[in-house]
Structure formats: structure tokens, C-alpha cells
Amino acid sequence: MKKPFDILGKLFIVFLIVLWLAPLIWLVITSLKSENTVMSDTLSLVFTPTLENYRKAFASTLLGRWMLNSLTVAVVTTILTVLIDSAMAYVLARIPFRGRKALFIFILAGMMIPFEVLIIQLYLEFTTLGLANTLAAVILPRLALPIGVFILTQFFRSIPLVLEEAAFIDGASRFTVFRTIILPLSKSAVFAVAIIAFINAWNDFLWPLVAISSSEKYTITVGIANFQGTHGTEYSLIMAGALLASVPQIIMYLLFRKNIVKSIAMTGIKE
């Protein structure tokens, strides 16, 4: 026999799930309505769905371009972050030298630097470098990911030394060992860092907003934020754009949900 408390608890869970899904359902519904239906028949769930807003989002806005920009930024950032951070982690985990501990602390201290307080200085720096208003400016400050170095260093340390020693005896260089032994054995940690780097890069908002000034170079986040200004009351178009802007993350989430959750739990990073 079920206790009344159990039923109440179940109802509460269902309520919470519905509450959390409702905004997303509302987003999808709005994006499938025609501009007129949105205004005249806002709440109704019975309507003739149209893909017109999606067509329009691609045809009459720069959305396709912004998504391409974001994809470029996210992919390049992810690849370079993994390469640069894992190389650094290799030194910290495997090459002993005087001052290594201090270097490790120096790098971990970076976790305490909030990106938000650097925007003025970074803007001036990139202007001086002649890189303002380029995608490179969006990418470069994201490559040093201290939490990524931390995760990779910890992981590399857990790999038994035996394999490397055998390779060194055979005359392998550190680079070969790193490429053929360490990295292949660290797939899970590398993947976790790649996920964090990709999500950070795709969702980054404040810095691209500052760094990019011409609309054809916007990343999708900046483009969507500006949608409201340029398409004021075309809510169904705006929602179609917002949904399209989220497609890569939603696909990633569906494919790698477990890994994403695990890397979040592992790092406790937060943007």
C-alpha cells in the first residue's frame, strides 16, 4: 500500500519537471506559430505549425553566419585548449624540476581570476595588437583554462610510469611518449576538458560582445541578444533564432549527457 506522502511526493516531482520543461515548450511552440497567431491567440495550443520563422531566420537575418562564427570559435578553442593545456599538464605531472610546485600554484591561481573583471584591459590589449573585431580575439583569452590543466595533471599523475619507461628505454622522445602513450590513455580526462572548453566557448557572451563590433562577425550569443533590438516584436522569429542557436548544445547534451554531467561534477566550474 502506498502512503499518501509518496503520492504527494510523486506529484511534486511531476510538477517540478513540468515547471522546468514549460519554458522550453513555450519556446518551441512560439517558434512554430505565425507572427499573427502569436499576438492574437497566444495561449492556444491548437494552431497550424509553420516553419516560416526558421526560413526567415536564415533568409533575412545573419543567423547562419553567426552560427558559423560560433562553431569556428568553439571548435578552434576546444582543439587548441586541449593541446595547450595537456602539454602544460604533462610538464606538471611528469617532468620534475626545481620550481615546479610553484609553477603549479601559479597556474592554479588562475582559477580565481574572474573573466568579467578583465574585459576593459583585454579590449585595450587586443586593440593594441590590432586584433579587435576578429574571431581570434574571441578565441585567444579562452585558451588558458586553469581548471583544465588541473584535471589533466591529476589524471596524468594516475597513469603508471612503467609504459613510459619502456618507451624511453627504446629511445622515444618526450613528445612521442606524450602523443602515443599519455594522450591515448587519458581520453576521458581530455574529453571532459574538451566539453568544458566547447560549452564555455559557445556560451561566451560578455567578451564577444566587447570584442566584436561588426554584426557579420558576431557570435551567435551576441547575435541573439541583438535580435530583440532589431526585430523588436517579431517574437516567433526571435524564438526560432533562439532555438536554432541552441541546437549544437542540445545535440551535444543528448549525445554526451553522462560525460557532461560527470565533467561538471568533477570540476565545479561555473561561468
Place this chain on the structure above:
Amino acid sequence: MLLHGADHKKRDILFFSLPYLTVYVAFMVFPVVYGFYLSFFDWNILSTKVFVGLKNYVEAFSDPEFLSSFFHTIQFVVISTPLIIVVGFIMALIAVRPTKTGRISETVFFLPYMLSTSVVGTLWAWIFQKNYGLANQLLKSVGLSPLGWLTDPSIAMTSIIIATLWWTAGFNMILFSAGMKQIPEEIYDAAKIDGAGSFTTLTKITIPLLRDTSLLVLVLQIIASFKVFGQVYVMTGGGPYGTTRVLVQYVYKTGFSYFRLGYASAMSILLFMVILLVSVIQFLRKPDETQ
């Protein structure tokens, strides 16, 4: 010793660490130092820098716009932090169970966190839209009068907090449920044998044993809340009448609309100090006796 290629050690250290150290120093360490430096100058991009000592810092504390932005940020931190943590904790209690409901809940509760700030902001600006938005439509359908969710100065901040809660509670859920999974099953079994109910188990076992996780969640949440910007920028732009303008946004405005770079840097540094102070709390905690 030839074993670790000792002859090339220096070269290898440089080869492996130089790329990281270059981007790290150039785009994280240097900007911090440069920010400190700039904060002592009066400088709008066109004029020459004039050293003014602590004047920018003094000015901040008598600048009503800075003080109000600071106040709104504190307001946001104080209200949103406990709310997001408690909801995240409740979510974790649901999601941690190895049932189908548990898995579905986890998937749904975390999903919003995958979306970007601007998507979340845009979506909630639409939900809170005065005439056609979901919130007011629902109010009207049950006979209540619509609210100015984003236009009424007394509730605009609440609306932003609601959107943020929806967006980020799932993040805390993940941290909490990771902590819960580390509590040994035997403790719960023993409690059950002793006849402890679910409420007693929660207050006597789960919550006390999550002390470390809770501290981590608290610190991360406070820091994240202090850095709030995107959703405010998109949903209200700081309005109505500046009632939701937060620190990062005022720094942004001072730097890129007023071009007062020294002053904006000084305010950045103040925000940095606050965040640093919160981060330090985590390191000051009592070391865990079991370790």
C-alpha cells in the same frame, strides 16, 4: 640519466609549457596587473593618462550609480544564492535515485544550464512580455491582473532571479548529487534498521555529510551571482530606471559608453577583490577530520 631524455629536459619543458604560459600570462595575468595599473589613472581613450592615485576608488564610493549597481548586485546575490542552492538540493534528492524518474529528472533539470545566457535572457524576456507573454497570459486566464514583470521597478529584479533560478539550479543539483553518491549506502541501511524515517535520514545523515559539497556550492554560487550580467543585459538592459543595473554592467557602460577606462578598471578591481574574498573562504574552512 638517459632514461627520461635528461639531455633535452630544458628544451622539453619549454616546448610543452611555453604555449600555455604565453596565453595565460598574456590574457589572464597581464590584464589583472594592467587593470591595477590603470585604476590609478584618469584616462578616456583619447586623452593622455593622468596619474590620480586613489581618486577613482574614492570616487566609486560617492558615485550614486556605482553604489546603486553595487546594491543591486548584493540584492541579487543575497536573494538568488539561497534560492538556487535549496532548489538545486531538492533536485538532487530527486535525481540521485537510481530510478527512471531519477534519470528523467536529472536530464530535464540540467537541460537549461546548457543554454547560453542570451538564449535564456531572450526566452524569459518573451515569457515576461507585458501583453502576450506566457506569465501574464496565465495570470489573465485565471482572472488576475497582469504584472509588469520587466517594467515594474519593484519586481523586475525578481523576474531576473526567476530566470536565473530556472537556468542554473541544475548545476548545483549536479554538485549535490555527486556528493550524495559518495555517502556510503551502509550508513543509510544502518539508519533504516534503527527505524529512522526519511526526514530524520535527511537531516541527520545527508545534510551533515554534505558539508564540504555545500560549502563548495555556496562559494561557487556567490561568485557566479556577483558576476551576473548577461541575463540582465538581455532582459532589462539594467532598467526600469536602472533598478536592475548590476556591477559588471556598470563597468561595461563606464568603459565602453563613457570611455572612462581608469575608473572602469578601478571598479573591476573592486569586484575582483570581493570575489577573491569569497574564494578565500573556501580555503579557510576547517580541514576534514577524516582525511
